[in-house]
Amino acid sequence: MGPGPSDVSPRVLNALARPTLGHLDPQFIGLMDEVGDLMRYVFRTKNTLTMPISAPGSAGMEACFANLVEPNDKVIVCINGVFGGRMKENVIRCGGVAVEVVSPWGTQTSPEALEAALKQHPDTKIVAFVHAETSTGVRNDAETLCRIAKQHNCLTIVDTVTSLAGVQLEVDDWQIDATYSGSQKCLSCVPGISPVSFSDAAVNVIQNRKTPVQSWFLDMNLIVGYWGKGAKRAYHHTAPVNSLYAIHESLLMVHQEGLENAWQRHAAHHQKLVNGLESLGLSFAVSQDYRLPQLNVVNIPDGVDDAAVRSELLRRFGLEIGAGLGEFAGKVWRIGLMGSTCTEKNVQHCIAALDAVLN
Numbered sequence: 001m002g003p004g005p006s007d008v009s010p011r012v013l014n015a016l017a018r019p020t021l022g023h024l025d026p027q028f029i030g031l032m033d034e035v036g037d038l039m040r041y042v043f044r045t046k047n048t049l050t051m052p053i054s055a056p057g058s059a060g061m062e063a064c065f066a067n068l069v070e071p072n073d074k075v076i077v078c079i080n081g082v083f084g085g086r087m088k089e090n091v092i093r094c095g096g097v098a099v100e101v102v103s104p105w106g107t108q109t110s111p112e113a114l115e116a117a118l119k120q121h122p123d124t125k126i127v128a129f130v131h132a133e134t135s136t137g138v139r140n141d142a143e144t145l146c147r148i149a150k151q152h153n154c155l156t157i158v159d160t161v162t163s164l165a166g167v168q169l170e171v172d173d174w175q176i177d178a179t180y181s182g183s184q185k186c187l188s189c190v191p192g193i194s195p196v197s198f199s200d201a202a203v204n205v206i207q208n209r210k211t212p213v214q215s216w217f218l219d220m221n222l223i224v225g226y227w228g229k230g231a232k233r234a235y236h237h238t239a240p241v242n243s244l245y246a247i248h249e250s251l252l253m254v255h256q257e258g259l260e261n262a263w264q265r266h267a268a269h270h271q272k273l274v275n276g277l278e279s280l281g282l283s284f285a286v287s288q289d290y291r292l293p294q295l296n297v298v299n300i301p302d303g304v305d306d307a308a309v310r311s312e313l314l315r316r317f318g319l320e321i322g323a324g325l326g327e328f329a330g331k332v333w334r335i336g337l338m339g340s341t342c343t344e345k346n347v348q349h350c351i352a353a354l355d356a357v358l359n
């Protein structure tokens with residue numbers, strides 16, 4: 001019950017163990033088509049360029065920035081946690097100019113601050129932010145931030161690593177131009193695959209760059225020949241065939257449950273966890289108005305030894321919870337309720353184990 005990877009179900013592990021087909025085998029190519037369609041389902045998009053990057057979420061992040069940011073492009077990056085900070089690093093490494101909109105850890109990115117930055121920097125090309133900040137447990141208001149960005153004719157890049165399949169996400173309706181996620185959070189697949197999706201506007205920008213994408217591996221202009229919808233499936237790299245069986249299976253599981261039911265399950269079990277933790281006298285670091293149900297950030301009570309509690313939970317109860325990151329290190333615990341981990345049984349186990357260790 002940490003901040004990811006979440007529990008991988010036996011169904012997904014069985015899929016992983018299936019015989020390895022060639023990455024150009026017709027049967028495997030059929031599976032690739034289904035993976036694309038299922039990713040469009042979970043992202044709620046019709047984007048043609050929707051596919052898995054053969055690497056973890058950080059590579060999905062690099063793919064979005066490396067393809068859309070050219071030298072001297074101005075990018076507003078909203079930062080209220082670790083992963084927003086990494087977005088800024090990506091902009092700089094692409095030769096772009098990063099303008100930071102910083103909000104305190106544990107709070108949402110302020111729409112007013114974004115609006116002010118856009119007025120101050122009318123030449124901004126892209127607005128980037130994290131939907132679900134895993135370091136703080138904050139859900140940023142993606143719909144509002146994208147609407148403001150669009151009023152200023154900007155493209156939007158949104159990190160959905162922790163949000164996808166855990167809370168509402170509407171790639172098309174919210175006008176998200178580029179997004180990347182991860183396999184290991186609410187999809188409950190093995191780590192190492194990053195679903196990405198690019199709008200037609202973003203594809204148009206990528207196809208009309210003045211400079212080549214610096215990364216050969218992540219250049220979407222090249223990958224589409226293998227992964228694109230209706231593509232010739234020409235060799236680009238050797239796809240991680242078994243990991244793709246696994247993500248196919250985990251996407252099918254979300255489809256079978258129903259995406260909205262999955263959001264609802266996360267919300268319901270989160271509420272039970274809140275009730276249980278509050279009854280132990282624990283408090284949450286984030287306002288309930290924008291708390292993530294899948295990533296619960298709890299204040300460590302005064303005088304309690306952070307590391308000792310976590311190692312006791314692991315040793316006596318086989319339970320892993322996450323430590324604080326960055327500014328929150330030593331101050332909070334991060335309790336994940338992601339995907340297959342998000343069950344009534346786990347909620348009860350966590351509350352009972354914390355009760356036993358703390359009292």
Ligand code: PLP
Binds near residue numbers: 059083135161182
């Ligand atoms: N973005 C967010 C919000 C994350 O939580 C993570 C990982 O936890 C990443 C990006 C990076 O993903 P990965 O560790 O799969 O590279």
